[in-house]
Amino acid sequence: MTDWLSLLKTAKKSSIIDKNLKKVRYELNTGQELVEEYNMDTGVLTRRAWKCTGQFSNQEKWDIEIGEPEPNYDSKGDDVIRESSGQPTVSRRNTKTNLEWRIRNLPYPVNTYTVTADTDEHCLVVRTSNKKYFKKLPIPDLSRLNIMLEQANVSFTHKFNTLIIAYQKPKQLLDFERALYEEIKNIEPQNQDAIGSNFCN
Secondary structure, three states: OHHHHHHHHHOEEEEEEEOOEEEEEEEOOOOOEEEEEEEOOOOOEEEEEEEEOOOOOOOOEEEEEEEOOOOOEOOOOOEOOOOOOOOOEEEEEEOOOEEEEEEEOOOOOHHHEEEEEEOOOOEEEEEEOOOOOEEEEEOHHHHOOOOOOOHHHEEEEEEOOEEEEEEEOOHHHHHHHHHHHHHHHOOOOOOHHHHHHHOOO
16 A cells, blocks of 8 residues: 555645545656546545547547546537447446446346456456356556455446446555545645646546
8 A cells, every 4th residue: 555655645736626526636756647536525536537648649638447438529529429339338436335337238137247356367357157248347446555356345236237346445445545535635726727627527
């Protein structure tokens, strides 16, 4: 925990308040840029995104680690409406007690699925007994803190063609999140107009 927490504590940080969200931008001494959003009512991290620097584009792009992906826009800034492919899509969420994944467009009954904690590859492995779906879900939250996976922490449900996977947060992760949030509470938010355009929206 110490190395990752120290890296975030020593990073150059700025923040803004947007309604009930506190958005924090980190400029890490590794050269990476990270944006996190916290619900100020609950203290829960709702979004984490890493800045991707494209070699042939000046446009900022973000790799969404936690939270829903950004909608696609056309050159006029309008939503691009596309017919759904029906392919399974994965999104990450975070709660006070669990790390969660939602895999949409999976129509099979709940007894079709198995979710296994792979300690060697440090990920969750999703399989279906009909061999129609296979997916590895990395857990960078635990990898950064060198926390081993435990099968007992895994649970899942299925409804509305969506497989919902939960991994109960171990004590080490909960301790880290509390320590980091204490750090974040002390970051004075800057003026929205001055730096809002520099944040991942």
